[in-house]
Amino acid sequence: MVDRPSPRYVLDRTMVYGFAVLLALWVLVPFYLIGLAAFSPRDAVFEYPKELVPTDLTAETMAFFVNSRGVIPSVINSLAVAAITIAFALLLGAPAGYALARFRFPGRDGFQLAVLATKMFPISILSIPLAVTFLRLGLYDNLIGVALVHTAMALPFVILVTSGVFVAVSHELEEAAQTLGCTRLGAFRRVALPLALPGLAAAAIFTFVISWNEVFAASILTLRNRTLPAQVLSTLADSPLYYKFAGGFFMVVPAIIFIFFMRKYLLNLWGGK
Amino acid sequence: MAGITIENVTKTFGKATALRDVTLAIREGEFMVLLGPSGCGKTTLLRTVAGLERVDSGRVRIGDRDVTDLPPRDRNIAMVFQSYAVFPHMTVEQNIGFGLRMKRRPKEEIRRRVADGAELLGLVPYLSRYPAQLSGGQRQRVAVARAVVMDAPVLLMDEPLSNLDALLRLQARADLKRLHNEVKRTTIYVTHDQVEAMSMGDRIAVMRDGIIVQVDAPMAIYDRPATQFVGSFIGSPPMNFLQGTLRDGTFSGDGFSFPVQRLPAGAEGRSLLMGVRAEHLALGGGDIPARVVVSEPLGSHALITAMVGKTPLKVQVPIDTELRPDEQIRLGVQPALVRWMDQATGEALS
Numbered sequence: 001m002v003d004r005p006s007p008r009y010v011l012d013r014t015m016v017y018g019f020a021v022l023l024a025l026w027v028l029v030p031f032y033l034i035g036l037a038a039f040s041p042r043d044a045v046f047e048y049p050k051e052l053v054p055t056d057l058t059a060e061t062m063a064f065f066v067n068s069r070g071v072i073p074s075v076i077n078s079l080a081v082a083a084i085t086i087a088f089a090l091l092l093g094a095p096a097g098y099a100l101a102r103f104r105f106p107g108r109d110g111f112q113l114a115v116l117a118t119k120m121f122p123i124s125i126l127s128i129p130l131a132v133t134f135l136r137l138g139l140y141d142n143l144i145g146v147a148l149v150h151t152a153m154a155l156p157f158v159i160l161v162t163s164g165v166f167v168a169v170s171h172e173l174e175e176a177a178q179t180l181g182c183t184r185l186g187a188f189r190r191v192a193l194p195l196a197l198p199g200l201a202a203a204a205i206f207t208f209v210i211s212w213n214e215v216f217a218a219s220i221l222t223l224r225n226r227t228l229p230a231q232v233l234s235t236l237a238d239s240p241l242y243y244k245f246a247g248g249f250f251m252v253v254p255a256i257i258f259i260f261f262m263r264k265y266l267l268n269l270w271g272g273k
Numbered sequence: 274m275a276g277i278t279i280e281n282v283t284k285t286f287g288k289a290t291a292l293r294d295v296t297l298a299i300r301e302g303e304f305m306v307l308l309g310p311s312g313c314g315k316t317t318l319l320r321t322v323a324g325l326e327r328v329d330s331g332r333v334r335i336g337d338r339d340v341t342d343l344p345p346r347d348r349n350i351a352m353v354f355q356s357y358a359v360f361p362h363m364t365v366e367q368n369i370g371f372g373l374r375m376k377r378r379p380k381e382e383i384r385r386r387v388a389d390g391a392e393l394l395g396l397v398p399y400l401s402r403y404p405a406q407l408s409g410g411q412r413q414r415v416a417v418a419r420a421v422v423m424d425a426p427v428l429l430m431d432e433p434l435s436n437l438d439a440l441l442r443l444q445a446r447a448d449l450k451r452l453h454n455e456v457k458r459t460t461i462y463v464t465h466d467q468v469e470a471m472s473m474g475d476r477i478a479v480m481r482d483g484i485i486v487q488v489d490a491p492m493a494i495y496d497r498p499a500t501q502f503v504g505s506f507i508g509s510p511p512m513n514f515l516q517g518t519l520r521d522g523t524f525s526g527d528g529f530s531f532p533v534q535r536l537p538a539g540a541e542g543r544s545l546l547m548g549v550r551a552e553h554l555a556l557g558g559g560d561i562p563a564r565v566v567v568s569e570p571l572g573s574h575a576l577i578t579a580m581v582g583k584t585p586l587k588v589q590v591p592i593d594t595e596l597r598p599d600e601q602i603r604l605g606v607q608p609a610l611v612r613w614m615d616q617a618t619g620e621a622l623s
Contacts, residue, residue: 170358172355172356173361175345175354177371178324179345179350180375180423181376183344183346186375
């Protein structure tokens with residue numbers, strides 16, 4: 001037979017990879033420029049034409065940002081809010097997703113629609129009543145309050161994704177586990193849960209990104225306990241340009257690290273180790 | 274060891290009735306096949322024995338124990354699923370040992386029994402592999418091994434061969450039968466493939482619309498189907514049926530009229546179906562005139578389609594028989610090999 005791949009195949013692969021490279025550049029170039037500015041001396045931001053290859057790398061600009069007042073506490077706040085949000089969203093969303101995947105119950109379709117419908121309310125309309133309610137409940141300027149709002153924002157996504165994840169895990173696997181000595185719960189824990197882990201991880205990543213990036217609700221509902229985006233936003237008008245670049249870089253990095261950490265769950269096809 | 278008794282079991286899903294008052298007794302060590310077209314309730318019946326479906330009414334007994342209200346894990350059963358349901362995140366070894374681990378058997382015993390099970394099903398070289406690295410036939414054997422090592426007295430199988438290709442299915446069929454002879458568990462085996470049912474079952478329960486139509490040994494069902502449905506569902510080709518009326522010892526209908534020697538009781542004057550197998554129709558010198566439509570050589574024999582009036586009949590003839598389309602032939606039947614059925618109900622006259 002033929003040793004070399006057909007021209008058609010080569011063309012197809014070239015197109016695929018060409019497109020992939022284009023997509024990657026689309027994301028990576030602005031990234032690179034932000035990173036470059038963040039790690040150049042403060043004055044380098046104003047230089048023109050720009051050096052595309054870093055000549056004098058320095059952590060000085062980043063250090064300036066990190067040491068600015070309120071940044072470190074707000075980072076801790078952001079991480080705490082994201083962690084609480086992930087916990088709430090998965091604890092509430094995954095069982096709902098499981099129920100949607102496994103059971104035929106009256107109102108199932110309606111429920112699915114209602115879940116999506118919550119996405120129709122803009123947070124800007126809800127924010128004032130929410131702030132008032134939270135003030136009454138003593139949740140105002142409280143990280144739990146922010147996490148609750150973020151949970152509400154992430155839930156529709158988490159429910160729909162996890163229901164898709166559990167649909168993909170054959171119900172027969174859980175039944176097999178039950179015939180082999182597991183309780184209903186045991187079958188879920190030993191079979192469905194491990195198999196759903198990559199999907200649940202994806203939902204967790206997305207929840208983290210939603211929470212980490214969310215600025216509007218966080219700004220309205222907090223005063224002193226700012227999350228990072230809220231903190232950066234509140235100081236943005238009075239900040240020099242290099243502070244903004246450093247802040248932008250700083251806000252992007254945790255999301256990237258998080259995705260790298262979770263990536264193996266996303267790409268790990270069972271048995272393909 | 275234990276037999277299985279199913280008493281008056283009824284099961285509905287919403288408005289659909291899957292099982293209507295089903296009663297079936299399966300002997301200890303017996304290989305019982307549940308056979309029927311899709312939607313007949315055979316899988317539902319198996320799942321009620323497994324405990325994966327709750328019955329609406331009726332009882333299920335395994336041995337002396339009433340298991341009707343017990344969850345699957347307390348029923349002392351093992352099951353092989355149609356999709357195999359092999360756990361993708363566990364190696365073959367972990368899969369086979371899963372049930373034993375759930376029952377908290379000692380490590381040494383688990384190792385020994387997993388090794389025995391793997392040996393029995395030829396899985397020893399694959400113990401450290403993941404299911405994704407196995408072929409369909411190997412996955413099927415993992416599912417069987419996982420069930421067999423449980424040493425449960427009852428083995429339930431839901432169409433375990435239906436996802437294999439034809440050649441592999443022949444092999445796996447023989448393997449399963451050998452396995453049953455070796456381990457002698459009480460087995461319920463669900464299939465829609467009548468050849469599988471005929472070749473494997475000690476007895477076959479033929480189901481239709483949530484009812485068991487006939488329970489008997491394979492050859493008894495083949496030779497003496499209880500209804501027209503059973504006759505046409507079992508056997509390839511299906512049983513032939515001629516419509517006619519029996520009067521004064523003569524069976525006549527569209528395009529034929531011939532005397533009947535052995536009259537079934539109470540058949541006189543009734544509208545009947547005469548059921549006869551393709552291999553029980555003899556060519557030449559008979560009473561039934563027919564016209565050849567097509568002849569299909571099948572290697573060991575040939576299958577002829579011939580029209581009697583407007584009814585097509587399948588006739589099995591020796592491979593060297595030479596017949597042309599439109600040729601007129603005469604077919605004969607042996608009275609002892611004919612099955613008479615009521616035309617309206619399809620039920621056989623005894």
